[in-house]
Amino acid sequence: MLDAGMPGSPEEACGEIKPFLLKAYALVGDPATDAIISWAPSGDHFIVHNTEAFASQVLPSNFKHNNFSSFIRQLNTYGFRKVETDKWSFGHDCFKRGQPQLLAQIQRKRGGTSGRARAGGGAGGGGG
Numbered sequence: 001m002l003d004a005g006m007p008g009s010p011e012e013a014c015g016e017i018k019p020f021l022l023k024a025y026a027l028v029g030d031p032a033t034d035a036i037i038s039w040a041p042s043g044d045h046f047i048v049h050n051t052e053a054f055a056s057q058v059l060p061s062n063f064k065h066n067n068f069s070s071f072i073r074q075l076n077t078y079g080f081r082k083v084e085t086d087k088w089s090f091g092h093d094c095f096k097r098g099q100p101q102l103l104a105q106i107q108r109k110r111g112g113t114s115g116r117a118r119a120g121g122g123a124g125g126g127g128g
Contacts, residue, residue, distance in 0.1 A: 017103045020074055023062050025100060033058055043098065045083040045091030078106050 028039055028046040036053045039046050048054050051068050060066040075090050083089040094102035 018078075018106075018108070020063075021078065021095075021103050021106055024075075025095065025103060027058060027062060029097070039097045040083075040089060044096055045089050046095075047084075048088040048090075051088060077108055079109055 027033055027037055036050045036058055037046060037048050048068075054071075055066050055068045059068070059071060063071070065071075072090075078092065080090045080092045080095070083091045092106060094105040096102060
């Protein structure tokens with residue numbers, strides 16, 4: 001019944017999208033912040049190019065803090081992973097350039113005591 005959003009906009013997606021995800025998606029896609037944070041050329045992850053500027057300029061104007069570590073912790077809570085070891089780059093299967101409708105599929109991770117272990121997800125130490 002809600003036809004107010006543009007097709008494919010995050011607001012139109014099914015399910016509740018957490019404000020953190022909406023803000024992060026908008027920041028990554030904002031050309032005004034491209035020197036600080038932007039999509040990788042592939043569009044399947046984003047890169048924080050300047051962590052100091054991100055913490056001092058971008059975070060305080062969009063979130064209630066200016067702590068880069070807290071931002072990373074929040075990303076981890078939603079299942080983001082570091083993509084490139086030599087850069088501050090993060091990705092998630094449902095955080096893609098031009099596909100904001102996928103944001104509704106990103107859920108906050110449950111606490112470690114839920115008892116819902118993934119099959120085959122152990123540390124494993126075979127062979128060598």
